[in-house]
Structures are given as structure tokens and as C-alpha cells.
Amino acid sequence: MTEIKLFGMALIIISAAAIGCIFADRAKREIKALSSLSRCLMVFESEIRYCNTPLREICARIYVSGELWSDFFGYVSEMLSENDPDAGTGIIWETGAGLFDAPRFLSAEDREEFLRFGNELGKNDRESELGRINMYIDHIKNRLSLLEKNINERVRLCRLLGVTAGVFITILMV
């Protein structure tokens, strides 16, 4: 009986610790996703500034770049090529955000900002478009510096909280 109890306690603690690790990993992935998004936006910026490349082609270029967001932008490019009469950029962007991993790594606040950016993309003149992209890049940079500053503590905290929660639940159950 005692062995089973001990085995159960160990399982609870290990599971809780694993959940803590998952949260820690998610924090790291959020940073990776934002850095990758920032690089993709730089491609947008340079393609629009120097080549006036349409969105569909920019997305196709990012698709082959091997970035974390490649699949998402591949989807956007494909949907824009199909020219579905019922879908605008906003709808395509939002649908894509629900289909692929990279957008899921973003926090709710960042995700909302990302969707807002996509909804307005391609509707303005060149200067406005570049202004919006640069502003969004700056926003991401600020978010990244904030996240990177706290990432070690956040990871440690997630792991520690996982183990602590496991121990706490075990004590409660015993």
C-alpha cells in the first residue's frame, strides 16, 4: 500500500514539475516566435521599400526562408493567390493564426496586436504601410527586450512553481 502511495506521490510531483517545464518552454518559445516574426517583418519592410513587392509574393518568399512563421506565411500566400471572393487579408490572416503553431506561441495581448496588424495590411499607401510595419517592429522589439530581461527568472519560477504545486497537492492528498 505504502509503495503505491509513494508511487502516486512521485507521479503527482513529476507531472506538476512537467507542467512547470511546459510553461517555462512556452515562455522561451514566445521569445523565439517574436524574434522570428520581427525578422519576417523586416523582409516585409525591405520588399515594400525597395521592390514594391505585393503581399502574396512577400509571403511566398518568407515561406521558403525556413522561419518559424514559414507555414503561416505560406498559407497566407496561397490563399491570396486563390483570390477567394469571400476572403480579404484580415480573414485569411485570422484563419491562418488559428491553424499554425507560431501564432499560438504568442501571448493573448501579442496575438491581438498581430491580428490587428494583419487586418490593415495592404490597404494603405507605401509610406503608411512602411510606417505601420516599422511601428510594429519597434513594438515587438520592446516586447522582446522586456521578455528577454525576465526570461531566466520566468523559467526558474515556472519550474519551481511546478514542483512546489506537486508537493503541495501531494501533502493535501496525504
Add this chain to the structure above:
Amino acid sequence: MDKLDEICRILRDMPGVLIRGLDIDHTLLQEIRLRPFRPLMIKYGGREYFVSEKKRLTENIREAYVVNENDIKNTFLALSGFSTYAFEEEMRRGYITIAGGHRVGIAGKTVTADSKIKSMKYVSFINIRAAGERRGCADDVMPYLFSGDRMMHTLIISPPGAGKTTLLRDIVRQVSDGCGVRRGKNVGVVDERSEIAACYHGIPQNDVGMRTDVIDGCPKAEGMMMLVRSMSPEVIAVDEIGTKEDMEAVFYAASCGCAVIATLHGDGIEDIKDSTHMTGIFGRYVILKQDRYGKRKISVHDGKGMRINDRD
């Protein structure tokens, strides 16, 4: 993909649904016009019709579908491939060429800086003109444009809307592919307004022949120089010349051994007689005119102005 499919790819919302649903002969479709809070109109077989909500052509304005702001806004976004910024130059010129070579004219509020059009916002009027190639329309003219195997410098003169560009396009195609016993020649086309080849993403949508290189959206004078230097054409075709710079480029191309085919707005040879920079180079003048019934008349003249073809 047929003409209507190509056009319907850019039509959004109700206008798209209605035009797609029309049971018409697509080859006779000429124009589709969208104006805010005005009936959806099409020009079909030379006549103007309204499009009803029952997906039928009608002449009764009460049955007509009335276009709203969103129809135009969404159609314009689709037209630009959801990349308005990428079409600023075209917006400045007032038209965008889409796949199939169809031309979409736009009008709205222009943004100006230093008395020059910088861009256009609030695009509110859209006119989709279906492209219509007329293969073979130059058949009667071709025999007069050659001296032996040598192509003569040719100037096509006509008032607007009489078919200069259509004729030029067919001449280019026939010179490039070869016609009758004549071998095909390398042709360079300077298509400043994308009217001759109607390039879409750099690919000609109209048949301009197998030996034709097109430089699209480039100012005529610069384009001619570039073609001569880079593509070694035997013939250079250019639409609507007029300025001194254009003529200097024509002389340059001619001095490099290229035959030049060009078009010019006017009523006849008399219109260019006063223009010293226009005379002296062309060996053939093709004059296009339309009679009051809309029938086209073509006369071909030699370099001295003597008519050399015997029928219109």
C-alpha cells in the same frame, strides 16, 4: 480561363455574384462600370445595359442593382492583390492592367504634391475594359510595309479610339512570327502604358509574336535606347510618340539599323508636316480613320505622302 473568369477574379461582393451569374456571350463583353450609388452597368455587343439583381441584362433602370461603397472598396482591394502600395505608380497613371490584359481604369480623389499627382485615395469609380485582340486586322497593310525583306520605318496615324494600338499589336505579331514568305524578325516593344503587350507580372497577355521582347512600363525614349543596346532587335515598336525626346530615340534606333514602327495621334499626314522633328525618317504612313458608321478605313502612304494602297 475565359475573359469573364479573368474579370470576375477581381469583382467582389454583389457585382461579382451578378456578373458571374450572367448568361451572356463572354466574347461580346466590352466594359463593366462601377460607380458609387449608381447602377451597375456593362457595355455588351456595342450597347449599354444595366445588370439586374436577377442576374440579367436590362435597360430598365428600376431593375438595376445599385453599387455601394463597399462593392467598390473591396473590388479595388482585390484588384491590387491586397497590396495597394504596390500599385501607386499605376494609380498615378489611372489604370491597372490585370491578368488577361484587361485594363481597369480608376478615378477618385487624387493626392497632389508640388502640382503633381502623388497618389490616389478614395478610389470611387472603376471601369473594367475587357481586352480584345483582333488577330489579322493588319493583313491588308502588311504587304506595303516591306521593301523586299526590309521592314520600312512606319508611322500609324489616327484619332483616339480608331484602333492604332490594335493595328500596331497585330503588325508586331506578324513581323515577329513571320508572314507569308517573309521570315520572322526579332522585335522589341517599348510598352510604356502596357497597352500593346498588356504585360501582367512581366508576361505578355496579348499575342505579340514568338520573337518579341517587351520592355514594360518604361518611358519610350529610354526604353528604345535600352532595347537597342541589350536585345539587338531588328524592329522596334512603340506606341504614341510625340515629344522631341521620343523622336531622338527613334532616330537613334534607326541609325542603329532597327526599323521603327510607331503610332501617333492625328488625322493625317498633314498633322505632322509642321512638326520638323517628325518628318524625314518614316518610309510608310498608315492612316486610320473611322467613317460615321464606325467602319474603319486604312490608307497607306509612302515617305513622300503618296498613297500606295488602292482600297480602304
